[in-house]
Amino acid sequence: MEIKVVRKVLDVNAKMAEQNRKLFAEKKVFVLNVMSSPGSGKTTTLQKSLTRLMPDLKCAVIVGDICTTNDADRLAVSGAPVVQINTDEFGGDCHLAAHVIEKAALDLDLDNIDLLIVENVGNLVCPAEFDIGEDARTVVLSVTEGEDKPVKYPLMFRECDSAILNKIDLLPYLDFDMDLVRKYIREVHPGMPIFEISAKTGEGFDPWLDWLKSLVLKKIR
Amino acid sequence: MHEMGIAMQIIEIAAASIPAEMKDAVVKKVNIKVGKLSAVVPSSLRFCFEIAAKDTRLSGAELDIEEIPVRARCRECRGEWTIHDPVFTCITCGSGSIDVISGRELDIASIEVQ
Ligand SMILES: Nc1nc2c(ncn2[C@@H]2O[C@H](COP(=O)(O)OP(=O)(O)O)[C@@H](O)[C@H]2O)c(=O)[nH]1
Ligand SMILES: [Mg+2]
Ligand SMILES: [Zn+2]
Numbered sequence: 001m002e003i004k005v006v007r008k009v010l011d012v013n014a015k016m017a018e019q020n021r022k023l024f025a026e027k028k029v030f031v032l033n034v035m036s037s038p039g040s041g042k043t044t045t046l047q048k049s050l051t052r053l054m055p056d057l058k059c060a061v062i063v064g065d066i067c068t069t070n071d072a073d074r075l076a077v078s079g080a081p082v083v084q085i086n087t088d089e090f091g092g093d094c095h096l097a098a099h100v101i102e103k104a105a106l107d108l109d110l111d112n113i114d115l116l117i118v119e120n121v122g123n124l125v126c127p128a129e130f131d132i133g134e135d136a137r138t139v140v141l142s143v144t145e146g147e148d149k150p151v152k153y154p155l156m157f158r159e160c161d162s163a164i165l166n167k168i169d170l171l172p173y174l175d176f177d178m179d180l181v182r183k184y185i186r187e188v189h190p191g192m193p194i195f196e197i198s199a200k201t202g203e204g205f206d207p208w209l210d211w212l213k214s215l216v217l218k219k220i221r
Numbered sequence: 222m223h224e225m226g227i228a229m230q231i232i233e234i235a236a237a238s239i240p241a242e243m244k245d246a247v248v249k250k251v252n253i254k255v256g257k258l259s260a261v262v263p264s265s266l267r268f269c270f271e272i273a274a275k276d277t278r279l280s281g282a283e284l285d286i287e288e289i290p291v292r293a294r295c296r297e298c299r300g301e302w303t304i305h306d307p308v309f310t311c312i313t314c315g316s317g318s319i320d321v322i323s324g325r326e327l328d329i330a331s332i333e334v335q
Contacts, residue, residue, distance in 0.1 A: 001335070008328050094223050
């Protein structure tokens with residue numbers, strides 16, 4: 001006997017994400033979900049961004065990526081409250097799900113936060129599938145990873161609202177073709193803002209931070 | 222990579238969908254729809270499903286995966302087409318203002334019980 005079910009496999013996550021979104025709307029907290037492969041420079045980019053965004057914006061961070069050591073400590077130097085999520089060390093958690101964010105948010109004083117940045121688990125596949133209740137998503141791609149990543153992981157590049165091309169200070173030493181990666185990103189996600197930065201030198205941060213700030217201010221005002 | 226978690230969700234939903242009055246029923250087949258744009262690899266999902274279904278009411282059940290093509294509609298010229306390569310601009314007018322109308326599915330359609 002066939003029984004119709006017609007349910008989304010991830011509907012539990014979707015419901016929890018909506019709940020988060022409602023809470024963040026009430027508290028006027030803008031949530032940015034930052035994703036990339038391990039080592040693209042999420043933590044370094046966020047470190048630099050936080051020092052420039054604070055104290056004008058009250059920021060906090062939830063870190064799920066533990067690929068490099070002491071991400072939480074590195075981020076806490078900025079003075080922003082940081083919640084580290086202990087993901088399953090056996091790779092059971094390749095992404096942050098909405099219920100994990102809900103729990104982590106309990107450790108934060110949301111009334112005193114304008115911008116909550118979530119550093120997702122280093123992975124270009126799975127996090128794109130999981131709504132966490134965020135307002136915007138940014139994918140970081142470093143120039144050491146190869147130009148074809150946007151077409152290899154189209155879901156990630158379609159689901160994100162902006163792309164950061166990081167480590168441009170290394171371009172003189174690489175054969176990385178910037179025009180090609182820009183073309184690929186435009187094909188996968190026409191109109192997607194692309195920010196070319198070096199999290200090491202701080203080059204290129206102004207347009208990126210302006211983009212982020214204008215979105216945050218629109219929500220919290 | 223997250224196929225195990227997804228397999229477990231499928232098993233949970235399928236088991237909960239067995240009518241209460243069918244106490245001894247087992248699930249023979251689960252029919253699901255997976256969009257080609259979703260971050261799920263069908264072969265690895267099938268593999269995980271088989272393992273995760275052991276010792277549940279879905280033990281030995283078949284996972285039937287219908288792959289849904291990526292379809293898009295242009296907001297400018299209203300044309301519709303199937304996307305094969307990861308290029309999301311209109312094939313007729315070149316506009317980048319498009320809606321993906323299918324291909325993101327990750328849905329359970331039905332279960333077959335016995
Ligand atoms: N040369 C260079 N190295 C960078 C840059 N951004 C990050 N890194 C280095 O890349 C490595 C991984 O960076 P991290 O921020 O931990 O990446 P995450 O895993 O995405 O958080 C570290 O050794 C960083 O120092 C950059 O813009 N230029
Ligand atoms: Mg990191
Ligand atoms: Zn068109």
